[in-house]
Amino acid sequence: MRRTLGLATILALSAGCGEQRAELWDAPASGENVAVHALRGSAAVVDVVGERVIFATPESTDSLAFAQVPIEHGHATSAATRDGERLVVLSRGDVPRRRADDQGPSLSVIDSRTSPPKTSRYELADPLSGLELDPTSEYAVVYPSKSDASFVQNPNELVLVKMNEPPSEDNPVPATIRSFGGRPEGFTFTPELSLPGGKRRLLVVRTDRDVALIDLDAPGKPEITVKLTTGAVAPKPASIAVTDGELDDENDARLAVRMEQDHNVILLDLLPTPGDKVQTSPHSFLPVPNIVDVGGTPADIAFGQTDGGLRLLAAVPSKSALVLVEPSTGVTTEIALGAPFEKISIVTEIVGETANGSDVALLWSTSSPVIAFVALGATVGTPYKSVERLQLEQPVASVLDVPAPNSDLKLLAAADGRSFVVLNLIARTASPLLSSTYGTQAMASRDGERLWMFSEQSSSLALVNLANLHPQNLELNYPVGRTFDLERKDGGHALLALHTAGTMGISLFDAQKPSLDESTEYLGILLGDYQ
């Protein structure tokens, strides 16, 4: 009896001590393990430790609905598609895979339009960490990033995933670019181009020394690699500009490659495959390079339309000039700007084309407190009709686009995060907005009617009505790390202010009439179980 009692007691006490709880609860909540993305109707919080995505969806002015979707092991990175409807999560899986049920690498595409969100899983062959999404949300490219460290790795191996098609033997498509010693560093998805052999889209891959073209309509075909130099020193491609040329001319699509620390810009004319290579080349077009010296290291390039035809625009700060390159001949023309400008944006769609049908370019600088509007409607020989400069208080560090119907506005932010300017592209006015807190960030609503300004250093939140630029300040209870202006299920708009401290919180407002009285706070977001 004595032994029985003792044994029974020990058994009773120890029975509950053997099993350990889920590892999730032992991992501290930390911003490093959380990624946040804005979707059209919900805020997506990727809880890396919890291996799940939490969707916070506003249902009404005072109610949030939460849902969660599990993700695969070994989160590498995640991104939202530009249309705001899907979340793409890249996972490395269990590395190394020791058991049959260990997960392999995969790409998960989570469609937030369905309830509950639906996940499409694309298996990958290797655990990679680089992810690039197509602006049209059609493709995703998975590639090895510099942080990937497999025993043996091919840095030029890419995986192309067609996100609009279900997983199959032909999807994803592996591709390896031929490189002359480089590795992928940047990707440009072109719009549909009129190319010899038909309209198609290209994926332009920048390595640290060459450029590769992948036909997205036939990704199984070998890529076209353009070696940018034959010399010992390989220039590094920095950015790509694309033009389709004339509307119905399939032989004038071009790419332009800007090089780092190099005066040359390389134009690639996408021409029909020469007759002597038709039998050997799988492609109906081939790039023909044309090197143009623009007189200084260009900081940015773009294609623009003048009344004299298509030109490549190169902002050359060292010359305080905008250099226009005639792409077919390589002839250059300078437009003196009077100040160094580093960024070019074609704003014709916003401000309207000039009387002669040419484009308007907006230039700004990160070093000089000035912006310029350049109307390209000049005749050849006098290639500038007007350069309109606007003096600012501080140089521009970043530019925020505003969606329609206020797309004629742009928010220019200074580097200190305190000075902002609302630039009216049509009226050519610059209205200042000043913040009392360093590091203030701004976000434009998807309906283009509001700006939200906030700072992680402050509990303040400001709504700026873009119709009259009137700021409405709100004092919240916690600092705001991110804001989401989302479409509510009842048709209105909600503002979610995300508090990133601790286990995270969300303050919910009516975006059109934000009021503390009618706000609702949700605290402990990362603790929740939303199944």
Added chain:
Amino acid sequence: MKRATKLQTALLALAFSSIATGAMAQPKPAAPAAPSLPAGDAPAATPPAPAAPSPSPSPPAAPSSPDASDGPVPEESRGPVRAFEVGPARTAPARKVAPARAAPPDSATEYSVPEEPSGAAGMAGEEPAAEAPVEPPARPHNQYFALGLGFRAGVVSNAGYDPYSEDNTLPAATLFGTFTPFSTRPASLHLAFEWDFGGASATARGLPSSLGMHRLALGLEGRYAPISRISFFARAMPAAIRVSGTIDDTALGNKLETASWTWGVDFTGGAAARIGAVGDRDRPKVSFWLALDMGYRFAGSTKMRFRPGDLTEDDQTRSFGEIPLADLDLSGFISRLSGSISF
């Protein structure tokens, strides 16, 4: 902190276990001593020889009592038997007690009255009318109540328990009691109540978290006592369970809280050993017991919806939504080590 609680729990259990084993060892040397007690030491426990001349319908029960082989007679089992035996003696002529004192010390024999109406009286050869009236025998003491305190360990395998504990153990203190409406032996039925109060603490994603549990139960206990020192019992205890949780989000400066009620039914069975008594050893007024029982708890799933609870006056105007954690189900294996007192 959770580990410390677990260690304390184990030590406590082992201490109880030691007490139990020590207590269990005591009765053996005491048992042989019982028959040698002088009658005068325990007048209530050693009643005068039954005087009822008429055969009692109950005498056969006494010899057949399991206590006959164990020495002491179970005090509770004697209660009703004695009441039945002694009752008629009050109206019967008084008898000398001497023969009774000369009776064998075996208490079971003391209650073997069938022979007495003819044998004992005849052998004494004395006139009953000439004897002095004898004090009516003391009414045996029936124990109707019991109160106890103990330690209960539950095993909660439900994932909803994870935020509040690093393992699956739910320790609790337990206060319980029984009431015996009808005293029968060796099997009896009792009304029982239990109040468990316990909980656990841990960290939930780096934040201090805790769970509190109060359980109020009212049910039935069936008991079987084959001998006076040991009883076996089984309980069915429907209960109301109040569960409360807190998570202290120090970064946001809020303590998130929740509280809710759910139902539960415990089915347990176990054994109790008498480890001591006050008063006569065979018919003590107070008995001390050590018990161990085990079983299974069925409990309803309860929502754990958290929201700030430590609000200041200024915060009263704020509106909070609830964050649901996984539903909590406290069902699982349970055990209890307890000490109790019956009277």
